[in-house]
Amino acid sequence: MTDTAPAIPVDLSFEDALARLETIVSRLESGQAPLEESITLYEEGARLKSHCEARLKAAQLRVEKIVVGSDGSARGIEPAEFG
Numbered sequence: 001m002t003d004t005a006p007a008i009p010v011d012l013s014f015e016d017a018l019a020r021l022e023t024i025v026s027r028l029e030s031g032q033a034p035l036e037e038s039i040t041l042y043e044e045g046a047r048l049k050s051h052c053e054a055r056l057k058a059a060q061l062r063v064e065k066i067v068v069g070s071d072g073s074a075r076g077i078e079p080a081e082f083g
Contacts, residue, residue, distance in 0.1 A: 008047045014055040021048040 024045040027033050033041060069075045
């Protein structure tokens with residue numbers, strides 16, 4: 001890795017990271033980027049992918065489900081289980 005792609009800001013939103021990643025994929029798929037630019041874009045894309053995965057994992061950990069009692073009333077919340 002040449003490490004010429006810019007670092008991904010920690011506070012970059014999932015939506016903004018995904019939009020940039022989609023732009024990179026489109027540019028790479030077009031075949032119009034020169035080799036060096038393609039490598040740089042690929043590196044940035046890999047960083048954005050990791051960033052998006054981390055943001056999704058953080059969101060997953062924050063999601064809670066409502067526990068409903070037998071009478072149908074909410075009794076509280078507990079961590080959601082995904083799997």
